[in-house]
Amino acid sequence: VGKSTLLLEVAAQAARGGRRVLYASAEESPGQVRLRAERTGALHDELFLASETDLATILGHIDAVQPQLVIVDSVQTVSSSLIDGAAGQPSQVREVAATLIRVAKDRGLPVILVGHVTKDGTVAGPRVLEHLVDVVCHFEGDRQTSLRFIRALKNRFGPTDEVGCFEMTGDGIAEVPDPSGLFLSQGETEPGTCVAISLEGRRALPVEVQALTIDTAAPNPRRVVHGLDASRVAMVLAILERRAGIKTSNLDVYVSTVGGVRFTEPAADLAIAVAVAGSIQQIRVPRTVAAVGELSLAGEIRPVTQSAQRRNEAKRLGYEQVVDDRSKTLRAALNDVRARNTSRRPERDIPPF
Structure with missing residues (x-):
């Protein structure tokens, strides 16, 4: 649907605004992400990329880079060595999310987690993930059209009745200011x-x-x-x-x-x-x-x-x-x-x- 494309654009915008950003991609290789960044114009000196699936390694990158924004794509593909089981299992998702949220609160660091959803629209894995975070946004769209909507289902800092309208283009995600x-x-x-x-x-x-x-x-x-x-x-x-x-x-x-x-x-x-x-x-x-x-x-x-x-x-x-x-x-x-x-x-x- 374009989650990675949207978040790469968010990371690039934050980097252009003077923030240091760490993008942890557990699904794609650095070469794949860089090709997308070149195509969408998202390359920046303050945007750092890590292709890791181990939680401890991602935390080590956070200590080394000292970012002001962290994006983890996706939480279902990251695993912790402290918990038995493969990545994506409820226990692993719960532990990874809880650890990242603890780091975010201790350091005042905003963290964006990508979570896949099932066919009925619920988060794949434990529903406790929605209770742990402060904001839940649902990014949806039809494969037959280029239009995408992002809705806030939960927001501890603002309203949940806003919706963003975007269009998926060859150059990335573009805002649609008036989709009438x-x-x-x-x-x-x-x-x-x-x-x-x-x-x-x-x-x-x-x-x-x-x-x-x-x-x-x-x-x-x-x-x-x-x-x-x-x-x-x-x-x-x-x-x-x-x-x-x-x-x-x-x-x-x-x-x-x-x-x-x-x-x-x-x-x-x-x-x-x-x-x-x-x-x-x-x-x-x-x-x-x-x-x-x-x-x-x-x-x-x-x-x-x-x-x-x-x-x-x-x-x-x-x-x-x-x-x-x-x-x-x-x-x-x-x-x-x-x-x-x-x-x-x-x-x-x-x-x-």
């Missing part, structure tokens, strides 16, 4: 698209939801979902059919987000409903309209968290109308969108919802 346009399609709007406002930490991002519906004679219509919660999409389709009179049980439905972003919060419900309804009844939603809201099983639109911030961000980005819980019901929201339909010549007559 990354999750929107280009060109003229088509039936079956709707923009929602997602909340990543304190940052509101517009995300385009696209839907495609096709008639099918199969007894079990297909439901293909990418970037969204499949169970919520199925619930929205049931609400559309029951509460808005839009039949979806005889259609193959494909729903996806643009740009590979994951948008699984309930605020996506209304945008999914508008996109599916637009695909079925050939409604073009203007680029100036966004939809944000959670749908209840009764067809009501419920307010979402930070709704005022989402509306303000939508206004800043040029969205003239935000369809949300002020429309009260799904039928009212769909009629609001239909009133702004930009399709000049619909394929068939569109009755009111």
Whole structure:
């Protein structure tokens, strides 16, 4: 995902700022790290590299170099001779982390530890590692896209609702100051698209939801979902059919987000409903309209968290109308969108919802 690339950039920035940095890479050889540093422009006289897997040797390098920042990549590949077992076992991870944290507190030395995570997102090894440290940041991204997010899950010195957005390039990690346009399609709007406002930490991002519906004679219509919660999409389709009179049980439905972003919060419900309804009844939603809201099983639109911030961000980005819980019901929201339909010549007559 780019953990080593990001931390090498952090080390280089700290070295340029006058700090002496020790980068202990237990996974890669010095030649591999130097090649990456040359490619990303991270070489500096105050940046020292050690390729070691033994904890005592790393501590010896700390005594010799006297750094002002230490990076250990990764804690699961470092072992201590005082504990039996191979590197990566819970006892080894606990001992290595506890020793490095003790050194950090005794010397007032900031230490960054890299820890791999399992498929469900938890730290591989003991959860005690999260309790020992002061800050836990989760660095995530999709292999199919170059976008990366870093989130603070725990922070003893500040808030945890911030998120950093970066892009993985050939020259390393680059900051994305305003990623608003990354999750929107280009060109003229088509039936079956709707923009929602997602909340990543304190940052509101517009995300385009696209839907495609096709008639099918199969007894079990297909439901293909990418970037969204499949169970919520199925619930929205049931609400559309029951509460808005839009039949979806005889259609193959494909729903996806643009740009590979994951948008699984309930605020996506209304945008999914508008996109599916637009695909079925050939409604073009203007680029100036966004939809944000959670749908209840009764067809009501419920307010979402930070709704005022989402509306303000939508206004800043040029969205003239935000369809949300002020429309009260799904039928009212769909009629609001239909009133702004930009399709000049619909394929068939569109009755009111």
